[in-house]
Amino acid sequence: MDLKLPPDVATKQQLSILMYEIEDFIDAATQAQVRSRETDKEIPAPKPGFMFKKFLEANQVEITMGNLAKLLKELGSLKEKAPTIRFIFASEPSSEILTKLAQWIRSNSHLPVLIHVGVQPQIAVGCIVETPSRRYDFSLRQKLSESNALLEALKNG
Amino acid sequence: MDSIWLYLIIGLILVGTGAFLWLIFTIKSLNASPKKSPHDDYIKDAKAEVERIFSDDFREELRNRGRLHFEKIINENAMFLKQDLQLTASQLNEYMQDSIKKVLKEEFSKYEQSIENAKQIAIESIEKTQQLLEQQRAAMEQELAQEVQMEKQRIIKKFEENMNQIVSYYLLDAVGNEIDLSDQLDYIFRQLEDNKQAIIEDIRSGS
Numbered sequence: 567m568d569l570k571l572p573p574d575v576a577t578k579q580q581l582s583i584l585m586y587e588i589e590d591f592i593d594a595a596t597q598a599q600v601r602s603r604e605t606d607k608e609i610p611a612p613k614p615g616f617m618f619k620k621f622l623e624a625n626q627v628e629i630t631m632g633n634l635a636k637l638l639k640e641l642g643s644l645k646e647k648a649p650t651i652r653f654i655f656a657s658e659p660s661s662e663i664l665t666k667l668a669q670w671i672r673s674n675s676h677l678p679v680l681i682h683v684g685v686q687p688q689i690a691v692g693c694i695v696e697t698p699s700r701r702y703d704f705s706l707r708q709k710l711s712e713s714n715a716l717l718e719a720l721k722n723g
Numbered sequence: 724m725d726s727i728w729l730y731l732i733i734g735l736i737l738v739g740t741g742a743f744l745w746l747i748f749t750i751k752s753l754n755a756s757p758k759k760s761p762h763d764d765y766i767k768d769a770k771a772e773v774e775r776i777f778s779d780d781f782r783e784e785l786r787n788r789g790r791l792h793f794e795k796i797i798n799e800n801a802m803f804l805k806q807d808l809q810l811t812a813s814q815l816n817e818y819m820q821d822s823i824k825k826v827l828k829e830e831f832s833k834y835e836q837s838i839e840n841a842k843q844i845a846i847e848s849i850e851k852t853q854q855l856l857e858q859q860r861a862a863m864e865q866e867l868a869q870e871v872q873m874e875k876q877r878i879i880k881k882f883e884e885n886m887n888q889i890v891s892y893y894l895l896d897a898v899g900n901e902i903d904l905s906d907q908l909d910y911i912f913r914q915l916e917d918n919k920q921a922i923i924e925d926i927r928s929g930s
Binding site for chain 2: 662671691
């Protein structure tokens with residue numbers, strides 16, 4: 567299965583939520599089937615959760631029990647093995663920001679990269695990006711330390 | 724002088740006694756002699772005269788006089804001796820006083836000198852200690868000034884090194900929640916774009 571993670575599933579936590587939603591969907595669908603057989607009435611199919619819906623929009627997956635079970639297994643594997651990138655902000659980012667970041671990273675790397683979020687209020691403005699091998703400081707603190715001219719000007723008033 | 728008289732009187736007494744004894748022996752020898760000479764009467768008379776002159780009263784008187792004179796001489800000599808002793812005692816007293824004064828004066832002057840020397844040594848020692856303290860104070864003052872200067876430099880350096888943090892804190896405090904992350908996104912994406920190649924390579928090499 568060639569899965570494509572939607573940008574809304576940006577972090578591991580969101581991926582876990584997706585998996586929970588799929589599990590819930592499977593449970594609900596199973597219960598609906600059982601009830602339908604028992605009552606001989608057509609029970610409407612359960613509605614997928616937000617993340618699951620976005621996932622389904624991004625991927626052309628046939629919703630069958632077999633497929634969903636396989637999907638869960640693959641998503642579990644992806645959760646363990648997917649490359650991660652850490653973003654450290656001055657405050658907790660919203661999900662929209664994470665979505666945009668995930669979109670940018672996955673569109674440029676073509677990999678199902680997951681984002682790990684950290685908070686450091688000292689950063690004030692900007693962020694710090696940590697890849698598996700390097701650290702990129704895009705914070706205002708770093709900019710100020712690089713800008714000696716600005717510091718000299720401040721010192722000299 | 725007085726002793727001469729004493730000796731003279733004693734001599735006279737001895738002479739008189741000797742003469743008397745000679746007369747007695749002579750008379751005895753004349754009495755013992757069977758011959759009666761014509762001088763025997765004279766001798767007998769002389770003896771009787773001597774007996775008469777040197778009677779017991781006379782001898783007693785002579786003895787008393789001699790005794791009185793002897794006592795007088797003894798008293799006079801005792802008085803002279805007493806005066807001499809008194810004079811000697813007072814002279815000795817004076818001499819001892821002078822000697823003691825002299826010795827005491829010498830000792831006191833030595834003591835005064837030694838005190839003066841000790842005082843001088845103490846003053847010199849205090850002056851030396853004062854000089855040493857002054858030197859140490861100057862050295863410590865210099866060292867302290869250096870330390871203060873170094874500390875000042877260190878604080879300024881630390882302040883300069885942490886200026887960016889201070890500015891960041893100020894900005895954070897001043898701006899606070901005014902700058903939302905969404906407002907920073909453009910800046911963040913610009914930075915990501917500038918370092919895109921490196922970031923993507925890192926992600927790919929880490930995966």
